[in-house]
Amino acid sequence: MKAAALGGGHGLHATLSALRILDDIVTEVTAVVTVADDGGSSGRLRRELGTLPPGDLRMALAALADGNGTDPAEALWVRLVQHRFGGTGALAGHAVGNLLLAGLMDVLADPVAALDEVCRLLGVRGRVLPMSPDPLDIEAEVTGLGEDPHTTSRIRGQVAVASTPGRVERVWLRPEHPRACSEAVEAVHAADLVLLGPGSWFTSVLPHLLVPQLRDALMTTRARRVVVLNLAPQPGETAGFSPEQHLTVLSQHAPGLMVDAVVADVAAVPVPQRLARTAETMLAAEGKVHLAPVAAVDSAVPRHDPMALALALRAVLAGFPPRWPHRRHEADRPETAERRT
Structure with a gap:
């Protein structure tokens, strides 16, 4: 299967790590990453250089890299790109990977080409793409x-x-109608499985639905669409939110979006029947809510456990009925046909 995972930060890192565990059935993974961060090292580089904020892109690269593999050189590079400088000087707080990405994007004048280069450097099994070529x-x-x-x-x-x-x-x-990364749109169209969430709901997950071309791709792809809910409300943007409210605001920001499954941590859903009723409005035919223990044990803050999430996703995928080939040739796509005419 080909999978595309949309999000940012620690939530996307967990999803990508889970998909790597499923390498017996998921053979190709593309991360589509939000590019609206304006804080920390990413915000500083964005303001000073006008570049895409690299932090979430760096985390996605690390999640897909072969840092635990057999090549010690690749493992060292993964450690290095995640290394963050201390001290009080100009480099304090910057991650090496953020500087590397900012430099490559400046040299190549193409964020996708820069990301592909770092993928090769780190031995990434998959691809990391920005949701837009412009900082938003x-x-x-x-x-x-x-x-x-x-x-x-x-x-x-x-x-x-x-x-x-x-x-x-x-x-x-802002801008109101941002450009989508064309490679990201293509990845969503070509996928067999698309994952949305978990992550900061308003700032990492929903932004993907606000890029018109990317939203259209999510609406029209023949992939199975799976939403992974957060483990707990996030102080600030979703304080006090129930699991149902997460789904409600998702529907409000993308009316008409249908999904094949909603995955949630069993301990994070106090009233499963209420979540099921809310999900009914956006579940496709034969869609379902899947509750499973997916939280990391003894984590200081709520975190998805990649292995537990992988097991939950495996169960979800096994429960999908067979679908007539979801792969379409380029010539069958309306947009391709229009270009040819």
């Missing part, structure tokens, strides 16, 4: 920031949205 900004409509809890405010920036003390009602991107 997230804006949000938030309530509860003033004396009147119903007054609406607008805030801008990934860090501001992720850490707001208010309640996020909806998000959008």
Whole structure:
């Protein structure tokens, strides 16, 4: 199977790590990564160089790299790109991989080519792509920031949205109609399996649905679409959210999106019947909610355990009925036919 995983940060890292474990059935993995980060090392490089924020891209590369393989050189490079400088100087807080990616993107003037080069360097089994070739900004409509809890405010920036003390009602991107990375769109169309989530819901997961071409690809792909829910509400952007509310805002930001499965941690869903009722509105025919123990044990913060998530995904995939070939030739695609005419 070919798989495409969409997200960012630690959530996408867990999904990619799980897909690597499933290498007996998932032979090709493409990560499609959000590019709206404006904090930390990524934010500094973005402001100073005008480059794509490299942090989430670096984490996806590390998840797919052969760092635990038999090649010691590749393992060393994986450790190096994840290494973060300490101290108090100009490099303090920068990850080596962020600097490497920023430099390659500057030299090659092509973020996809730069990422492909780092994939070769690290022995990555798959591909890492940005959701857009341009750095984007997230804006949000938030309530509860003033004396009147119903007054609406607008805030801008990934860090501001992720850490707001208010309640996020909806998000959008700037520019309003951003370009999609054409290779990412193609990867979604060519996939047999598309995974959305887990991750920061408003700032890592939903942004993929706000890039028009990428959203259209998600709507029209013949791949099985699986949503992986978060383990717990995230302080700031989803504080107090139930599992059902995560699905509700997903539907609100992508009306008409149908999925084949929703995966959630069994301990994170207090009322399974309520989640099932909410999911009914977006489940395709024969779609299902799959509850399984997918949380890492003894983690200081909620984290998906890659092995447990891999087992859950294996069970989900085994439960799908056979589908007539989901692979289409290029000549069968409407957009290809239009180009030929």
